[in-house]
Amino acid sequence: MINHSSKIIITGGLGYIGSHTVVELQSKGFEIVIVDDLSNSSIEVLDGLKNIIGKNIAFENIDLKKPDLVIDLFKRHSDLTGVVHFAASKAVGESVTNPLDYYENNIYSLVNVLKALKKLNKSINFIFSSSCTVYGQAKILPITEKESIKKAESPYGNTKQICEEIITDTVSSSKNLKAISLRYFNPIGAHESSEIGELPLGIPQNLVPFITQTGAGIRSELIVFGDDYPTIDGTCIRDYIHVVDLAKAHTAALISMINSTHSKNYEYYNIGTGKGTSVLEAITSFEKVSKTKLKYKIGSRRVGDIISAFADTSKANKQLNWTAEFSLDQAMASAWKWQKKISK
Ligand code: NAD
Numbered sequence: 001m002i003n004h005s006s007k008i009i010i011t012g013g014l015g016y017i018g019s020h021t022v023v024e025l026q027s028k029g030f031e032i033v034i035v036d037d038l039s040n041s042s043i044e045v046l047d048g049l050k051n052i053i054g055k056n057i058a059f060e061n062i063d064l065k066k067p068d069l070v071i072d073l074f075k076r077h078s079d080l081t082g083v084v085h086f087a088a089s090k091a092v093g094e095s096v097t098n099p100l101d102y103y104e105n106n107i108y109s110l111v112n113v114l115k116a117l118k119k120l121n122k123s124i125n126f127i128f129s130s131s132c133t134v135y136g137q138a139k140i141l142p143i144t145e146k147e148s149i150k151k152a153e154s155p156y157g158n159t160k161q162i163c164e165e166i167i168t169d170t171v172s173s174s175k176n177l178k179a180i181s182l183r184y185f186n187p188i189g190a191h192e193s194s195e196i197g198e199l200p201l202g203i204p205q206n207l208v209p210f211i212t213q214t215g216a217g218i219r220s221e222l223i224v225f226g227d228d229y230p231t232i233d234g235t236c237i238r239d240y241i242h243v244v245d246l247a248k249a250h251t252a253a254l255i256s257m258i259n260s261t262h263s264k265n266y267e268y269y270n271i272g273t274g275k276g277t278s279v280l281e282a283i284t285s286f287e288k289v290s291k292t293k294l295k296y297k298i299g300s301r302r303v304g305d306i307i308s309a310f311a312d313t314s315k316a317n318k319q320l321n322w323t324a325e326f327s328l329d330q331a332m333a334s335a336w337k338w339q340k341k342i343s344k
């Protein structure tokens, strides 16, 4: 059973998905310590969290690439029950330009954390942020966890595959570590309070922030990357999941490990809605919830794009007792509300 004072370290907890997960875990009574080096987030996120939660959350500004700092961090929090490891660099295009920075940050950070946990020599529950990118273009849709892992399209995607393998090997050599990798599909939207949300730096690479910035007049128009794919309307299909549903999957995963509801020490789960949405359907949803006509035009295909990816979530539904609840329109409305707040 959950000890309601269980301490959980959330690395990358000031980032987009991490901050929403802080809210969900805190609401279940977990004691949270956020660790973040602010390399892709802002200290103001702590204020947003405080406004939602009603109290300060412990925060440590630490770069997880630095092994001595990580050992010291975990020594000081040796009473912890679990770690949710979000901290990583995530821009696919940047990883192609600067592959070594991506291997360095994403892999060293994970290795440093796992080494420090091993030194503690106590039972720990570990959750890793993986990605549907490990499947590449799947042969069978919806994608189950039985789908084969494809050669990664980018150094970023490769770090997720390597990190999953590092976790597999570490768990099998450890008596104390239980781990779950959550393979996220496409997180979108923001907390209903609009106190926290996605803060893309520069020109957004992902569809929904690009749509909302275009709706807000920050971008002149959205280019739809190709309408000649073999899909219902010719545009690519993705599984867009409300970030709050995604955050709740972490709570469910942590509780399942704490309560030992499954037998394996390392498991991985697809976390999506199970529903495929085309780019044009996403635009229609935005226009409906925002009552705004979106300026867009059809452009050429983006190199490396997967045609269609959406999750079979039955493993997570059954084993984690978790299901995504928000609709695309609800997620899109929350993304729009957040955009209007931050572009004021
Ligand atoms: P994000 O960039 O908003 O959050 C990551 C956080 O980690 C940031 O606050 C950053 O400052 C911090 N960080 C990075 N390197 C660090 C280091 N060395 N030490 C300490 N802190 C560090 O990203 P996000 O969208 O919230 O993604 C969280 C995780 O989920 C990442 O691992 C990402 O690869 C994975 N993921 C994201 C998506 C997505 O579409 N957003 C999809 C699949 C998987």
Ligand code: WQD
Pocket (backbone or CB within 6 Å): 090, 092, 130, 131, 132, 133, 157, 185, 186, 205, 206, 207, 208, 210, 222, 223, 224, 225, 226, 235, 236, 237, 238, 279, 302, 305, 306
């Ligand atoms: C969605 C759809 C685009 C922008 C990325 C990462 C992947 C994973 C999930 C982390 C696609 C189209 C987009 C635009 C467009 N992240 N699009 N015009 O492709 O699933 O992948 O996020 O692990 O690693 O690569 O998401 O939001 O970039 O694109 O037409 O300006 O929107 O072609 O079909 P994607 P996305």
